[in-house]
Amino acid sequence: MNLQLGRLLGCVLLLSSVSFYACAGDTTSVNKHNSADDVVLKLPEGFTAKVFAEGLGHTRHIAVNTNGDVYVKLSNLKDGKGIYRLRDTNGDGIADNITGFGNIKGTGIAIKNGYLYFSSDEEVFRYKLDGNNNIINPDKPEKIVTGLLSRHEHEAKAIALDNSGNLYVNIGAYSNACQVSDRQKGSPGMKPCPILDSAAGIWKFSADKLNQTYGDGVRYATGLRNVVGLNWNTATNSLFVMQHGRDQLHDLFPNLYDAKQSAELPAECMYELHQGSNCGWPYIYYDEFQHKKILAPEYGGDGKITAGEDAQDPVYAFPGHLAPNGLLFYTGNQFPQKYKNGAFIAFHGSWNRAPEPQKGYLVAFLPFKDGKPSGDWEIFADNFSGSPELTASGRAKHRPCGLAQGPDGSIYVTDDSKGTVWKISYIAK
Amino acid sequence: MRIVRSSTLMCILFVLSAVVMSQISPKPVKQRNKLAASIERGKKVYADQCLTCHQADGLGVQNMNPPLVKTKWVLGDKKQLIEIVLKGKKDGVEIDGDSYSNVMASHADLTDLQIADVLTYVRNSFGNKAKAITEAEVKTVRAKLK
Numbered sequence: 001m002n003l004q005l006g007r008l009l010g011c012v013l014l015l016s017s018v019s020f021y022a023c024a025g026d027t028t029s030v031n032k033h034n035s036a037d038d039v040v041l042k043l044p045e046g047f048t049a050k051v052f053a054e055g056l057g058h059t060r061h062i063a064v065n066t067n068g069d070v071y072v073k074l075s076n077l078k079d080g081k082g083i084y085r086l087r088d089t090n091g092d093g094i095a096d097n098i099t100g101f102g103n104i105k106g107t108g109i110a111i112k113n114g115y116l117y118f119s120s121d122e123e124v125f126r127y128k129l130d131g132n133n134n135i136i137n138p139d140k141p142e143k144i145v146t147g148l149l150s151r152h153e154h155e156a157k158a159i160a161l162d163n164s165g166n167l168y169v170n171i172g173a174y175s176n177a178c179q180v181s182d183r184q185k186g187s188p189g190m191k192p193c194p195i196l197d198s199a200a201g202i203w204k205f206s207a208d209k210l211n212q213t214y215g216d217g218v219r220y221a222t223g224l225r226n227v228v229g230l231n232w233n234t235a236t237n238s239l240f241v242m243q244h245g246r247d248q249l250h251d252l253f254p255n256l257y258d259a260k261q262s263a264e265l266p267a268e269c270m271y272e273l274h275q276g277s278n279c280g281w282p283y284i285y286y287d288e289f290q291h292k293k294i295l296a297p298e299y300g301g302d303g304k305i306t307a308g309e310d311a312q313d314p315v316y317a318f319p320g321h322l323a324p325n326g327l328l329f330y331t332g333n334q335f336p337q338k339y340k341n342g343a344f345i346a347f348h349g350s351w352n353r354a355p356e357p358q359k360g361y362l363v364a365f366l367p368f369k370d371g372k373p374s375g376d377w378e379i380f381a382d383n384f385s386g387s388p389e390l391t392a393s394g395r396a397k398h399r400p401c402g403l404a405q406g407p408d409g410s411i412y413v414t415d416d417s418k419g420t421v422w423k424i425s426y427i428a429k
Numbered sequence: 430m431r432i433v434r435s436s437t438l439m440c441i442l443f444v445l446s447a448v449v450m451s452q453i454s455p456k457p458v459k460q461r462n463k464l465a466a467s468i469e470r471g472k473k474v475y476a477d478q479c480l481t482c483h484q485a486d487g488l489g490v491q492n493m494n495p496p497l498v499k500t501k502w503v504l505g506d507k508k509q510l511i512e513i514v515l516k517g518k519k520d521g522v523e524i525d526g527d528s529y530s531n532v533m534a535s536h537a538d539l540t541d542l543q544i545a546d547v548l549t550y551v552r553n554s555f556g557n558k559a560k561a562i563t564e565a566e567v568k569t570v571r572a573k574l575k
């Protein structure tokens with residue numbers, strides 16, 4: 001009897017929580033549910049999300065071809081394959097033809113001028129696509145860049161291409177704050193920081209020359225701790241990047257920062273780059289509350305002293321530690337006008353806010369006008385984690401990572417935790 | 430109703446009482462208090478020194494910081510485990526096919542007792558069950574590293 005009563009109660013609770021989500025729909029609408037798991041994305045009114053594919057493992061960045069073929073790059077091989085092509089042959093918004101190829105794991109992927117580019121943690125490759133948009137020779141990619149530094153930390157080589165034959169590669173710092181001994185309490189910052197010569201920046205290579213190394217490329221921008229989300233903005237004709245800000249202010253400097261300050265500082269910054277840009281790492285970080293570049297404590301800072309006069313200011317500052325892993329400037333015509341040329345950012349979600357509640361696991365939107373942010377950021381897609389509790393504990397079911405736009409103006413979001421790919425479209429007129 | 434033979438009953442009673450006995454007094458009371466005190470102190474050290482990376486539930490962070498749940502390092506050789514805390518680690522652990530990209534700094538600035546406590550806490554939390562680590566054991570390992 002008791003057991004039955006319990007079950008009944010459980011059912012009622014479950015039902016009421018389901019209807020709660022449904023009711024929350026006066027400002028948000030929910031996705032058509034076609035997936036094995038119970039996560040329902042929350043989206044602005046008029047938008048819908050479909051699970052395009054799932055169970056693909058660690059799906060990182062994503063690229064969509066002009067014919068609608070979707071390619072995802074995996075940081076762990078799934079069934080021995082490092083890239084999957086997801087094809088929707090009947091146009092129902094769900095991939096029905098899925099094939100894997102290549103045995104190289106990594107993060108970066110992009111399509112340009114009939115080639116599919118992708119990266120491992122040390123190299124960049126490409127495949128030629130034929131007239132039917134199939135890959136020629138899946139076992140033999142061309143090697144474009146080789147020998148990039150990959151030392152454990154910030155190893156992912158995210159890539160972007162411009163429209164003038166250039167390839168941009170992130171080479172993340174193999175360090176948190178360039179201390180003599182990484183992440184060691186009491187270890188001073190190295191000055192000058194030797195990491196900046198070969199990492200902690202964006203390097204530019206030719207998109208068409210084979211087997212390039214550091215010597216063939218140029219250091220395009222420096223002072224960037226680590227970038228995973230980057231995108232060529234065709235409206236400004238410039239490269240935009242999202243930096244992952246430094247960690248552990250409280251762990252390393254408990255006398256200067258309490259746990260709460262450490263959870264919120266520094267900001268995750270968006271930068272617009274040009275040849276020679278310097279964003280200031282490791283000497284400074286950006287404080288979004290004081291709106292200032294602050295001298296890093298490893299270099300004598302106390303949380304107030306400003307520095308970095310030679311470093312550029314961010315285009316925009318987001319809350320700390322949300323981990324921006326994907327950046328996309330929206331150029332489609334499907335979404336309402338306010339989204340045009342604006343930025344979508346996939347926030348992978350924090351870990352370094354502990355013991356404070358974790359945050360993130362969402363896709364943000366930042367409106368742009370005339371090449372500059374024209375308002376505050378807002379949450380575009382939420383509840384990847386599954387619930388507010390799973391967000392707070394950091395045990396998110398899904399973690400957004402890559403973003404891409406399809407030829408119909410829908411956008412795709414990857415999750416590198418369970419390998420779900422969502423297709424988000426605007427349906428209200 | 431079935432009749433149970435008394436010998437079977439005795440047998441069951443005997444086994445039951447043995448189980449109960451083993452539950453209540455495997456160790457002298459003093460030793461148990463010592464273990465509880467070490468775990469209690471270790472919990473504080475963990476919150477201060479390890480929690481940001483390995484998280485409050487010990488499950489770590491996907492592909493960044495490894496879990497401390499029933500790994501071969503946590504449950505395995507004590508000397509190797511003590512060395513991880515003293516020297517740090519960045520040779521790249523692999524757990525269930527996943528690797529972790531962050532680095533762990535040395536925590537040699539902690540006292541022998543703090544290291545013993547934190548490891549005893551870890552070995553008795555997050556679903557782990559393993560023998561305590563003593564101050565003397567940390568001292569021995571530290572001396573050999575110098």
